Amino acid sequence: MCLAIPGKIVEIIDAENFIAKVEVGGVRRGVNIGMLDDVQIGDWVLVHVGFAMSKIDEKQAAETLRTLQELGAYQEEFDQFKTTID
Amino acid sequence: MKFIDEYRQSDLALKLAEKIATISDKPLKLMEVCGGHTHAIFKYGIEDLLPPNIEMIHGPGCPVCVIPLGRTDDCISLALEPNVIFTTFGDMMRVPGSHTNLLDAKAKGADVRMVYSPLDALKIAKQNPTRHVIFLALGFETTSPSTAMTILQAEKDNIENFSVFCNHIMIVPSLKAMLDSPDLQLDGFVGPGHVSTVIGTRCYEFVPREYGKPLVVAGFEPLDILQAVYMIVKQISEGRAEVENQYGRVVSPDGNCKALEVLSEVFEPRDYFEWRGLGSIAHSGMKLKPKYAQFDAELKFDVPGLKVADPKACQCGEILKGVKKPWECKVFGTACTPETPIGSCMVSSEGACAAYYNFGRLSKIAQRSANSGVR
Numbered sequence: 367m368c369l370a371i372p373g374k375i376v377e378i379i380d381a382e383n384f385i386a387k388v389e390v391g392g393v394r395r396g397v398n399i400g401m402l403d404d405v406q407i408g409d410w411v412l413v414h415v416g417f418a419m420s421k422i423d424e425k426q427a428a429e430t431l432r433t434l435q436e437l438g439a440y441q442e443e444f445d446q447f448k449t450t451i452d
Numbered sequence: 453m454k455f456i457d458e459y460r461q462s463d464l465a466l467k468l469a470e471k472i473a474t475i476s477d478k479p480l481k482l483m484e485v486c487g488g489h490t491h492a493i494f495k496y497g498i499e500d501l502l503p504p505n506i507e508m509i510h511g512p513g514c515p516v517c518v519i520p521l522g523r524t525d526d527c528i529s530l531a532l533e534p535n536v537i538f539t540t541f542g543d544m545m546r547v548p549g550s551h552t553n554l555l556d557a558k559a560k561g562a563d564v565r566m567v568y569s570p571l572d573a574l575k576i577a578k579q580n581p582t583r584h585v586i587f588l589a590l591g592f593e594t595t596s597p598s599t600a601m602t603i604l605q606a607e608k609d610n611i612e613n614f615s616v617f618c619n620h621i622m623i624v625p626s627l628k629a630m631l632d633s634p635d636l637q638l639d640g641f642v643g644p645g646h647v648s649t650v651i652g653t654r655c656y657e658f659v660p661r662e663y664g665k666p667l668v669v670a671g672f673e674p675l676d677i678l679q680a681v682y683m684i685v686k687q688i689s690e691g692r693a694e695v696e697n698q699y700g701r702v703v704s705p706d707g708n709c710k711a712l713e714v715l716s717e718v719f720e721p722r723d724y725f726e727w728r729g730l731g732s733i734a735h736s737g738m739k740l741k742p743k744y745a746q747f748d749a750e751l752k753f754d755v756p757g758l759k760v761a762d763p764k765a766c767q768c769g770e771i772l773k774g775v776k777k778p779w780e781c782k783v784f785g786t787a788c789t790p791e792t793p794i795g796s797c798m799v800s801s802e803g804a805c806a807a808y809y810n811f812g813r814l815s816k817i818a819q820r821s822a823n824s825g826v827r
Binding site for chain 1 (some may be wrong): 488492495541542566567568569571582595597598601605646649650671672673685701705708710711714801820
């Protein structure tokens with residue numbers, strides 16, 4: 367359960383509360399970016415339980431995504447990511 | 453070699469495995485601490501690639517697996533409190549307490565809801581101002597900063613109907629406990645990947661310094677894990693013991709300073725925390741600082757807090773310490789399966805028992821059993 371999935375920052379929606387829209391596999395949801403410095407639109411981040419934990423580059427994001435998919439761990443994380451309570 | 457064709461770069465993996473075999477033929481026991489690594493090792497059949505002198509011990513890195521029975525009972529008791537919405541990550545739903553689990557409690561009318569993020573639990577609290585929302589916080593340092601951030605947000609937003617049942621644990625004290633355990637002889641560690649994005653690699657320096665064992669932080673690709681094993685074996689063969697970072701593309705020596713800051717703002721170590729199978733480990737659990745007592749479910753509610761012994765038939769403890777292999781447990785695959793788990797190692801997909809069971813390492817089990825005369 368310590369796995370994090372890569373996503374791309376597509377919009378800063380609430381700068382005061384550090385919430386950005388992050389896209390993972392075509393799905394977008396709000397993610398807290400308060401633990402990272404200098405997050406820009408277009409950055410790739412590792413997302414864990416709704417928080418961006420570290421910045422990565424696009425190549426690492428692709429690698430991580432591939433590994434998680436192979437592990438069968440991606441679907442589970444992705445399904446949880448998709449659940450929103452808005 | 454069932455899984456080796458399934459991933460790219462299998463040539464490289466085979467080459468790495470060969471290199472590992474050439475540098476040492478000493479019997480070595482290496483522990484991977486992270487449940488994600490355990491899952492990957494089984495999924496990719498990495499143990500089949502490694503030379504026979506290298507044995508992987510699957511450590512206590514699955515947070516769900518190390519929650520003791522008594523704490524699970526506490527969760528169920530909190531979920532059954534009147535007017536409470538109990539929120540949890542999905543992994544905990546089927547973890548058996550001494551009589552029942554959260555899924556059964558929900559069936560009996562408790563309002564138990566699965567959430568993806570602690571922030572979702574906070575949102576539920578905002579949407580239900582007349583009810584009290586408890587979030588079951590568990591996990592290592594990958595997850596605990598998120599709980600801390602959520603508590604800070606709750607304070608900022610003045611939310612009074614939200615609290616956290618804190619079961620966060622720390623990786624370093626558990627490593628120390630493993631190293632101090634007299635019945636366990638380990639030669640080196642594959643360090644956790646995503647936990648280390650938060651805590652960095654410097655905090656592991658005590659492992660080589662005080663215990664003379666190498667530790668290599670690794671990523672989750674099969675090649676990452678094999679490379680980490682190679683780096684450990686190489687250190688041993690050269691008489692070195694150091695902390696090395698195979699996952700430098702994601703993990704830095706100092707970790708995520710902001711995450712560490714919020715952790716120390718909100719939490720403090722408990723004197724002792726009970727781990728399933730490992731017993732009580734000093735300073736290994738976290739609790740909310742008195743400053744945030746208003747968000748502490750343990751202070752807001754009557755939590756039974758009873759210590760409950762594991763079922764006699766269940767050998768999760770020995771398995772978590774790597775003293776026994778899953779197939780050496782009397783109930784493995786018979787009374788205890790992923791559908792009807794007795795022990796927590798069978799519940800989570802990161803638990804060693806579930807991994808053995810799900811990935812059908814049965815031929816290997818049969819072979820090992822024949823060799824060792826077990827069953």
